[in-house]
Amino acid sequence: EPVTAATAVTTLRASALALLGAYLVVDPAATAGGGDGWLAGALFAVAAGGDAVDGAVARATDAVTELGAELDVEVDGATVLVGATVAVVAGAAPVAFLAVGLARPLFAYGLRRRRRRGLPTHDLRPSRVRRPIGAATMLATWLALSPVPGTGASRLLTAVATVPVVASFVRDWLVASGRL
Template sequence: MTGGADSPGYSSPTTIRRRSVAAVVVGLVGSVALVAVGSYWSAQATGRFLVGVGVMLAVEVLIVRRTIEVTHRRAGPQRLTLATVVTIHRGVVLAVLAGVLALENPTGTLVWAPGVLFALAASLDAVDGAVARATDAVTELGDRLDVELDALTVLAGATAAVVAGSAPIAFLAVGLARYCFVVGTWLRRRRGLPVAPLPPSQGRRLLGAAAMVAICLALLPVPGPRPSWYLTTAVMVPFLLNFGRDWLAVSRYPS
């Protein structure tokens, strides 16, 4: 990407951070209002909901800030595009999901909320990409935030599925795989070892989509814990094998 700090359409990291946080806060207020309207929660339940939202939001703000700073250092000034705002609002949906998951034994229509919110967060992954292409506004910042929100979405969903008993505890490895991969490559660079570029793979995208579908079903009341347990296990095995293959590729094995 080219263009100096004063190029039209580009913003400083501070400006982007402020706008990004503002977008998250505005979207969060609206989302929390929609979830809370018509719900007759006790003060204790409301407190748990807000704690879950607050913890996830704090994590996301740190991710957004860090991603903006890293992108600015490596790729220069960036635009805050409509597609990037859509990506950020995926984090808003995840924050509301965290709040709902913090509730104990939700009843009524709320039992559908985790699966529906996860499906919405996962669906927005396709929306932000389509918006970026339609508006000719693909940026390095948008790409990096998209990857970070993808990883956080899978981690949150996998954790929720395991806690609900709809996935084996080993399924947590699906949510942690990307973070382990990043830490592993960072450690190799610190040790002066080679890290090869990750080769393109259509299978990687298909397995990611399969993991999203399996998690979504695991968070819904149907098909139920037992079928979901088998489904998440069936998806987990090829997903982790593919990550292992990717690790061998970037580690240049066999040498």
Template sequence: MIKPILETRSATPLGRWLTTVLGSALMVAAALSVVGIVWSTILTLEFLGWVVLILGLELLVVGSVIERTHRRIGHQRITLASWITIARAGTLAVLVGFLVVGPTTDLMAWVPSILFGIAAVLDGVDGAIARATESVTELGGRLDTEVDALTTLVGASAVVTAGTAPIAFIAVGVARYAFALGLWWRRRRGQPVRELPPNRARAPLSAVTLLTIWIAFLPVVDEHVSMVLTAAVAIPFLLNFAIDWVLVTRRSGRRTG
């Protein structure tokens, strides 16, 4: 059995969350140090403010996941795989900073696509490491789901804003949040919500969507090409969510809490 290289053993949700705050701050600070060496002029108050804002919002989500998981099944450690997931969130925070400030050189125009590519690639790395180290946990899975949704939301919003994807593509970014909100509303009203059955299409569709967003980020791709590509990918992606909605809101089957 391969042991995780790094795991957090804090006994309380607050302790684990504070550890993730410190770890995230250190990782983002290291990344910004590299950015500062290459492009010192970009480290403006506006840039840093957006990075801190997005990172703070992401850490609130992480804290919520830690708390909810602790209430549901008790203590679960933060493993190396989960740290990689958290690093993905930090990458997105730096990406937003670049998107808001905007590139000032031709070379800098490639940075958003590089950062998004890193976040997308790490999406496959964290799960692989969790399985290789036999450290798959519900906490890690929930963190992965939340960061996946954030990655898609940030990416879809960015390419729509840049004009390399149709405005309707924003639906891809908000689909998971609309789905979760809809389920919450049904539970609140006492309506049935069923367990979501396995679906082999989810992972491939997510991977293809991230790849498509990355292509739309690339400065060398014609915007008309990316428009058509993102529109074509959005159809099966949203259709799959619609099918999932039907499956969890049907009147037969097993009900979840």
């Protein structure tokens, strides 16, 4: 498939995410305050905020592709995983916040495993709460990666954000696995 403008935006998001991930190797504590915290917050904002842009560009240019859709979903999941991991390693979020980053990859792994074993999987119905929960999670992660509002408030915000994310994924798993 051709690489479209929307796919280029998604690639830019992935590049910002890769730079943010470098904090895990270079100096994750730098995200908890100081000038580097603004850079980490900005990189996360590009990776997370660009999600609204790439889809809009694809639809506006009538260039929706399977490659772009798959890449978008994977970059979305990686954004949450890398953002949560950097926030935890920097001390701006409790360790429990890693559950937020791991929820989607574990959910996808569970579905693939069920299918390989010949077990049924069920489609999820549209939800009014998934988008708001996702938006709140992105906001909490962005604040945790920025010097403002400070470590104490960031830890509280990310702890609070963890609960609905985990609850939503548990419920979705129960539906997708046919238990609910």
